[in-house]
Amino acid sequence: MPLPSNIRAVMSRSALATILFAGLGVTSSSAWAVHMPKVPELSASALEPFTQSDKQVWDAVVMLPDGRAVLEAPIWVGNTGPQLSVRQTDGSFAPYPDAAWNAEQGDPSQRIVSTAGMTLLADGTLWVLDSGVPNHKADAVAPAKLIQIDTKQNKVVRVLPIEASALHKESIVSGVAVHGNTAYVADSGVAGVLVIDLPSASARRFLDRHPAISATRPITTPTGPVTTADGHLLAIDSSMIAVSPDGKWIVLQPPGGYLSRVETTIFTDPDVTPAAMEESVTQWYKTPSLGGMTMGPDGTLYWSDISTGSILSYTIGRIPRRLITDPRLKWPATPGLDASGHLYVPAAQLNHTAAFQNGKASVEWPVTVYKLTLPTTPPPT
Known part of the structure; x- marks a missing residue:
């Protein structure tokens, strides 16, 4: 988450281009795998509106087993009102x-700040994650x-502060994944991964400012690179994690970067060297x-591609699929799955929010969450 976390102008267009071209000679071959198909598998009929808002920009959705949807409306993009809403099965919020x-x-400590x-x-x-x-x-x-939050009782059962020792002054945590008793948190303010032991609430920081999860490429939409009000390219460090x-x-990446994969045992190995830690990051897909x-x-990954308005997937066997491309998917954000073969995708238009438009939003209302019926057939050969 969601996308994003900090908005920074880190370098000029020419400087960024220099870095990108210089890096072409050192790209890991593992990232190439199979190229993403250019032709989408699904037609427009597979994508239908699920819910809409005429006042909030949603950038993430989670589908609960009982059919309710939890929607995230982050305050940092200019939203007002509840930052988390539940859409009941009758359509009310x-x-x-x-x-x-x-x-x-x-x-x-007793409310959602951001x-x-x-x-x-x-x-x-x-x-x-707050x-x-x-x-x-x-x-x-x-x-x-x-x-x-216990979603069956709809109540907060624990608040776990993140230790300040694992953060920098400029840190903005912006993505969370949990397995067992461990939470993995991405830092998009200063690239890094926080590994949090949930029972003890202890946190450790890894891959601090690692180049693979730092912003080195522009965030690109169908109309071109996203820039700040003064014309500089925007860059956001690691903000997506699963x-x-x-x-x-774990897999993680910046919005404009490439997907990286890291074996989680590296975080608990007492004998790992700094060099081994740095080399533990594998570029997994471009x-x-x-x-x-x-x-x-x-284990299938589902990606919202803001550069073409597409939904992509990537299997554990490293098979990429272009599921759908549709002009309605304007800055598609963090999707959610249900148990019946559907993916729910907010068309967030983040580049039109106040945070990206020098305080003057140009969002086309309503903001829509779309429901995509996923294919049941194997990828085309």
């Missing part, structure tokens, strides 16, 4: 888990934290600019 946790004022990602576990636990940074051009106003169903691997990703229970 309510703050989630309740109004108090979505209050704009009050004890920051939602920055969420992940649902098989037992119905929803982990919500960066504590409601304005990504300013410092944090509250400590970062993880919020554990963990494999068996817990053996993705386009992404607005979000999620991993299915079989």
Whole structure:
């Protein structure tokens, strides 16, 4: 988550181009695997509106087993109102888990200050990441934290502050994945991965400023690279992260970067050397600019491609698929899966929000979450 986390002009167009061309000679061959097909498999009829808003920009959705949807409306892009909402099966909305946790004022340890990602576990636990940074051009106003919600009871059962020792002053946590008793959190303010032991709440930082998860490429939409108000290219460090169903691997990347894979045992190996840690990151696929990703229970990755308005997938066997390309998918963001073969994708239009438009939003209302019926057939040969 979601996409993004900080918005920074890190270099000029010419400087960035120099870095990109210089890096072409050192790209890992493992990243090439199979090229992404150019022709989508599904027609426009496979994509239908699921829900809409005329006042909030949603950048992530989680589908609960009972058919409800939890929607994230991050404050940093200019949203007002609840940062987490639940869409009931009758189509009505309510703050989630309740109004108090979505209050704009009050004890920051007892409310969502700046939602920055969420992940649902098989037992119905929803982990919500709060960066504590409601304005990504300013410092944090509250400590970062993880919020554990029991979606069956619709109540917060634990608040876990993230240790400040694992963060930098410029850190903006922005993506969370959980397996067993471990949470993996991406830092998009200063590239890195936080590994958090949930029972003890202890956090350790790894891959600090690692080039594979740092912003070195522009974020590109169908109309071209996204820039700041002064014309500089935007860059966001690692903000998307997922963990494999068996817990053996994490995958992560910046929105404009490439997908990297890391074996999780490296984080608990007492004998690992700094050099081995640096070399543990494998470039796993040369993705386009992404607005979000999620991993299915079989390990398949689903990507929202903002450069072409497409939904892509990537199997554990490293087979890429272009599922659909559709002009309605304007900056598709973090998708969510249900148990019936559907993917739910917010067309977030983030590049038209106030955060990307020097305070003057140009969002085309309503913002729509689309429901995509996934193919049941194997990829074309």
